[in-house]
Amino acid sequence: MPGEPEARRPVIEMLGIEKSFPGVRALHNVRFDLFPGEVHALMGENGAGKSTLMKILTGVYQPDAGEIRVDDEPAVLPGPQAAQARGISIIHQELFLMNHLTAAQNIFIGREPRKAFNLFVDEDQMKRDAAAIFKRMKIGIDPGAEVGHMTVARQQLVEIAKALSYNARVLVMDEPTSALNETEVEHLFAVIEDLKANGVGIVYITHKMDEVKRIADRVTVMRDGQYIDTLPAAATPMSKIIQMMVGRELADQHRATGHGTTEEVLRVEGLNRGHVIKNVSFTLHKGEILGFAGLMGAGRTEVARAVFGADPIDSGSIRIHGRETRVATPADAVANGIAYLSEDRKHFGLVTGMSVRDNITMASWRRYISGRVFMRDAAMDAVAKEYVAKLRVKTPSVDQVTRLLSGGNQQKVVIGKWLLRDCDILIFDEPTRGIDIGAKAEIYRLLEELAAQGKSIIVISSELPEVLRLSHRIAVMCEGRITGELDGRTATQEDIMTLATQRNATAA
Amino acid sequence: MKKTLMTSALALGLAFGAAPSFAETYFPIIAKGFSHQFWQAVKAGAEEAAARNGVTITFEGPNTEAEIDKQTDILNAAIAKNPQGLGFAALDSQAQVPALQKAADAGIPIVAFDSGVESDLPLTTCTTDNVAAAAAAADGLAKAIGEEGKVAAVIHDQTSATGIGRHDGFVNRIKEAYPKIEIVDVQYANDAVKATDTIKAMLQANPDIKGFFASNEGAAIGLSVAIKESGANIVGVGFDSGKSQKDAIMEGTLIGSITQNPVGIGQCVVDSLVKALAGETLPKVIDTGFYWYDKTNMTDPKIAAVLYD
Amino acid sequence: MSDTTMDKSGTGKPGFLSAATLQKAVAFVVLIALVLFFSIFANNFATGANAVGIMQATAVNGVLGVAVTFVIISGGIDLSVGTMMTLTAVTAGLVLTNLGMPLPIGILAAIAAGAFMGAVSGVVIAKLKIPPFIATLGMMQIARGLALVFSGAKPIYFNDTPSYSLLSPESTISKLIPGVEIPNGVMIMFIVAIIASIVLNRTIIGRMIFALGSNEEAARLSGINIDNWKILTYAICGGICGIAGLIVSSRLNSAQPALGLGYELDAIAAVVIGGTSLAGGRGTVMGTIIGAFIMSVLTNGLRVMGVLEEWKIVVTGVIIIVAVFIDIVLRKRA
Known part of the structure; x- marks a missing residue:
């Protein structure tokens, strides 16, 4: 750690940043600064505003208000090129490389050195330049190797090299280790240490507490679009950081009160799938709401899809x-009565170009045909109307295409589809994503009603209050494992976050 | 069906099994196509001559007569086999000269057929004089309509040597020899169905057409179907043969047609190559001939021999 | 996004239907305008005989268009419809002429052959996960090759089955209603279109085809066996190609084994002009029939006017692009 970074001038300062999107205030009075040769971790729950802030820093978004200062001077960054020109680059979580081009070609794309009256690309020069950057990074990548054949870790290094080729002084890394194994992570950290030593400032977005402890100098926590605090990473206990991320008191929050029966309806044992699901076991009881909590990429959706048969499993x-x-x-x-309600309703839940009626009857069509093929439209109409009424779907008619319904009503249509199909195990993946507050409460009531009627429900949610509001029991996942199980009536957000960041806790 | 399958299997076997050995004389023969009846008749003639002369041949062609590039590939592959001679019907009279030059450089004798190559490389060309043949069709049509009135033609394509030759032969002959005949329209159609609809539309536009010329088998089938469907009282003259066309002539839907001598073309190619290997000098062009045929002479053995079903 | 667009239309009319209906209406207006234009500017265009001629020129492309409409709505494509038609015609020839079977057997054999080959395409696409474009590109060549092999590369004639002309040139309806000289081939096209329309709109088959084309993954996650429905879709397409094969070979009184290449593009053009989205999930059979009519009216009218074949091809190309442009504009609005 370089001592006394405060003694120098920050390379980046963001002050009073405001940003709103239609209907949402994404950032409110946020500040952030970065010194040369510093790793500054940026933390917060999903949706806390980290990405939006970084998009403003890299010129993708324009702030509604506030000031960005680069090298102590006010700066306007109208686009990513402008940010790049000031030496600000971002390494995205999903890499933006052209797989069929070589490392050197990727690094210099759009600004290739030319030769022979500027007509030809000087491939040799390009390779030499790329090799020089790799050498500076102390990594052994062949500049002529095709990027598509490299591991994700090496691709990431190529991205970093590309950023350095722009003389980057500020590097934003968005969860850079999410796809790396341990040796690769060590290698990346070595590169990061090197960059630090060369005076590059790094904004490090992560969910992983131990990484913050390992390499960050300072940590800034955001929550609900607001700046919470900036603290030295080494001296601050993990529990304090978690508490800052979770923040709000739960006194006024509704809590799940009931509990399921003791009748076991679903038992999953030893579920494995590649690196994404590791030895997952759990049970679900009749009339129970089981919450699945965890950070993005923890493997909750993957477990749900595996149980639903949508993805193949290795064992279990x-x-x-x-x-x-x-x-x-x-x-x-x-x-077998299992239904899966995807977080991405538009892609996986609804045939959005088709009507409410068609979607409600989609999984149960066999009951509504005569003569083997002809649809009994009247019967379909009647049952669709019945479920529209029962679930209080707001739609002008059952002929309405579902694309035109609000998110909450779309969700109800999907629920209707599965209820009609007599499914008694309902797996909800982010049941209220994209649904406004009022409709959320209604979906919650609906889930509780369903549980009271004896349906067994799994709720996957990244919103901790939602998990706590609904769940009788909570399973917390981290990196493909279930790291712990909590009683929904007594669990706290801190409990969940602790388990959700507990890497390798139950390494088998 | 059995028989067809058997012969198909045999033909396939021949095609695959005919890899040349060094001991025997081998000629690859490359046509403009192979699925058309005409090419099948050429192939039959070539196979007959091959058997008679004790040589081995293969007969290949691209899928359609537009695939000049594919034909060039076939040609290059054939040259690579170092054959003793090569028969070639060029889809494009100029484009394939460089490929042929390679064969000539390797000392492979070349015989062109069906349509010529604009070069001195082929020792000879076995072909129908398309211009003269189409002029004969014009004569037959003119005679049948009393040498006056309106006529039209549908030609099988705009760009090939046979299409151009037959178009010019027909049109020029009418213009030169029959001043009272007016050609009201010439259109193009490359298959029987499209020819049918084209001819019907032309008849619709010019209800007073008295005669019609169709320049190949497909066009002639289209002409007979169009006459039947529209009930138009016109004189139709076709080109080439095939069962449909022969039937149409027998029942009077078409009054006659011109046949080339495809079997003779096939024989000519193989015979000429054999002669070339024997050191004989060949004339620059061998006209394999054409015949006017109608109801009266179709059963004449000389004609029947060159007609195909 | 759509949270804020709730009930925008408020009419209860499905938006996708209205867009498709709108374009069908646009296509229909274009068709009428073309007919009016040629009636005024092309002598001898507006006669009963020419109307019949146009219908006859539409029949084969119309039926092939209906076949490929099924596949396109399901989100796929079938490039093999033209050569598949030829293969089924050859099959009918083998069964009727070479084996001497009665006409109904020949008809069934042609349709069954098409359905079988279509199902093969379907299996290749659904089970082997080969993209439809490539699978049917292969099938296009396979069908063409088989047609040549089975026929010995020679046409097969139907002279021994005089009743074969019932399938296209003859006009049964003129015997029932004198003066209506519509050939059977055209009547078959209309019947195929009506049945296809019913299948697409009234049966579960149609519902699944639309669902596949709109959102295959959502259908799969609804517990629907999408592989089987896909295979069925391509089989239906192939079976309808069989009907086209019967019509075309009846008209020529022969199965011409070299015919059929390029017919798939005309069929797809008719579908596109008729307002069916190549992206899948949206389209109508009647639109396809209108599209096929637009193409044949255009061709016939330009020929009657004496316009060169070359220009006719250019104009057809322009019409296709304009049709797709209208499609895009309407879809943005809907």
Whole structure:
């Protein structure tokens, strides 16, 4: 750690940043600064505003108000090029490289050195330049190797090299280790140390507490679009950082009160799938709401899709109502009464170009045909209307295309589809994503009603208050493992966050 | 069906099995196509001559007569096999000269057929004089309509040597020899269905057409179908043969047609190559001939021999 | 996004239908305008005989268009419809002429052959996950090759089955209603279109085809066996190609094994002009029939006017682009 970074002038200062999107205030009075040769971690829950802030820093978004100062002078960054010109680069979580080009070609894309009257690309020069950057980074990548054949870790290093080739002095890294294994992470950290030594300032966005402890000099926590505080990383206990991220008191929050029966309807044991699901086991009872909490990428959606048969699994067993059951396809799952309500309704839940009626009857079409193929439109209409009324879907008619419904009503249509199909195990993945506050409360009531009627429900949610509001029991995941199980009536957000950041806690 | 399958299997077997050995004389023959009846008849003639002369041949062609590049590939592959001679019907009279030059440089004798190559490389060209043949069709049509009135033509394509030759042969002959005949329209159609619809539209536009010329088998089928469907009282003259066309002539829908001698073309190619290997000098062009045929002479053995189903 | 667009239309009319209907209406207006234009400017265009001629020129492309409409709505494409048509015609020839079977068997054989080959495409696409464009590009060549092999590269004639002309040139309806000289081939096209329309709009098959084209993943996650429905879709397409094969070979009284290349593009053009989205999930059979009519009226009218074939091709190309442009504009608005 370089001593006394405060003694120098910050390379970046952001003050009083405001940013709103239609209907949402994304950032309010946020500040942030970065010194040369410093790693500054930026932390916060999903949706806290980290990405928006960094998009403003890299010129993707323009702030509604506030000041950005680069090298102590006010700066306007109308676009990513302008930011790059000031030496500010970002390494995105999903890399933006052209797989079929070589490392050198990627690094110098759009500004290739020329030769012979500027007509030809000077490939040799380009390779030499790229090799020089790699050498400076102390990494051994062949500038002529095709990027598509490299590991993600090496691709990331190419991205960093590309940023350095712009003489980057500020490097934003968005969860750079999410796809790396441990040796690769060590290698990356070595590169980061080197960059620090060369005076590059690094903004490090991460969810991983131990990484912050390892390499960050300072940490800034954001919550709900607001700046909370900036503290020295080494001296601040993890629990304090978690508390700052979670923040709000829960006194006024509704809590789950009931609990399920003791009748076991679903038992998952030893579920494994590649690196994303590691030895996951859990049970679900009749009438119970089981919450799945964790940070993005913890593997919750993957578990849900595996249980639903949407993705193949490597190993593991699923018992439904006590019977060992093979669930290889979604059709198998549905036949066994399991429904999956995806977070991405538009892509996975609804056929948005089709009507409310067609969507509600989609999974149960066999009941509404005659003569093997003809649809019984009247019967479909009647049952669709019944569910529209029962679930209080706001739609002018059952003929309305679902694309035109609000998010809450779309969600109800999907719920209707599965209720009509007699599914009694309902897996909700982010049930209220994209749904406004009023409608959220209604969805919560609906889930509680369903549980009270004896349906068994799994709720995957990244919003901790939502998990606590709904769940009788909470399973917390981190990096493909279930790191702990909590009682929904007594658990706190801090409990969940502790488990959600507990890397390798239960390494098998 | 059995028989067809058997012969197809045989033909396939021949095609695959005919890899040349060094001991025997091998001629690859490259046509403009192979699925058309006409090419099948050429192939039959070539196979007959090959058997008679004790040589081995292969007969290949691209899928359609527009695929000049594919034909060039086939040609290059054939030259690579170092054959003793090469038969070639160029889809484009100029574009393939460089490829042929390679064969000539390797000392492979070349015989062109069907349409010529604009070069001295082929020792000879076995072909129908398309211009003269189409002029004969014009004569037959003119005679049938009393040498006056309106006529029209549908030609099988705009760009090939045969299409251009037959168009020019027909049009020029009418203009030169029959001043009272007016050509009201000439259109192009490359398959039987499209020819049918084209001819019907032309008849619609010019209800007083008395005669119609169709320049190949597909166009002639289209002409007979169009006459039947529209019930138009016109004189139709076709080109080439095929069962549809022969039937149409027998029942009077078409009054006659011109046949080339495809079997003779095939024989000519192989015979000429054999002669060339024997050191004989060949004339620059061998006209394999054409015949006017109609109801009266179709069963004449000389004609029947060159007609195909 | 759509949270804020709730109930915008408020009419209860499905938006996708209204867009498709709108474009169908646009296509229909274009068709009428073309007919009016040629009636005024092309002598001898507006006659009963020419109307019949246009219909006959539409029949094959119309039926192939209907076939490929199914596949395109399901989000796929079928490039093999033209050569598949030829293969089924050859099949009918083999069964009727070479084996001497009765006409109904020949008809069934042609449709079954098409359905079988279509199902093969479907299996390749659904099970082997080969993109439809490539799978059917392969099938286009396979069908063409098989047609040549089975026929011995020679046309097969139907002289021994005189009743074969019932399938296209003859006009049964003129015997029932004198004066209406519509050939059977055209009537078959209309019947195929009506049945196809019913299948697409009234049966679960159609519902699934629309669902596949709108959102395949959502359908899969609804527990629907999308592979089977896909295979069925391509089989239906192939079976309808069989009907086209019967019409075309009846008209020529022969199965011409070299025919059919390029017909797939005309069929796809008819579908696109008729307002069916190549992206899938949206489209109508009647639109396709109108599209096929637009193409044949254009061709016929320009020929009757004596416009060169070359220019006719240019104009058809322009019409396709304009049709797709209208599609894009309407979709943005809807």
